[in-house]
Amino acid sequence: MRLRYIILLVFFVPLLAIFSISIYKGFETRKKAKIREEINRKIRVEVLNAAGVNGLARKVTWLLRKDGFDVVYYGNADEPLPKTVVVERRDSSMFHARHLARWIxxxxxxxxxxxxxxxxxxxxxxxxxxxxxxxxxxxKIVF
Structure with missing residues (x-):
């Protein structure tokens, strides 16, 4: 009887863990899809390449559009920067910048x-x- 209980426990616990993880992943996926639909598509973004890498702004534009952001312009920055920065242009609460920064x-x-x-x-x-x-x-992105 005790052996049966141990065997049941050995199979049930991992199965329960796998089930719990898959449910959590499903919730996360749906949550991200909802954010993509409700928030990302409303944020108008400009992507500027200050890294000096040819085609970088275009590739990042593609990725952001894939994530639902409305990229209205991409191009090169006037001068190089060592670190990537998100610049809020509209709202003093910095909602858009915080959201995009958190996303990436x-x-x-x-x-x-x-x-x-x-x-x-x-x-x-x-x-x-x-x-x-x-x-x-x-x-590799073909435009």
């Missing part, structure tokens, strides 16, 4: 309100872009 894992956020621009946030890609966009150099 960027810690550098700043506020530069510019009411003449038709965008909410600028993503200025610095030389540390590989930390935020792993594998982007090998990404």
């Amino acid at each position: 894992g960027c810690r550098e956020i700043t506020l530069e309100i510019d009411p003449d621009r038709v965008l909410d946030v600028s993503l200025v890609l610095g030389k540390d872009y590989k930390k935020l966009f792993k594998g982007i150099d090998s990404l």
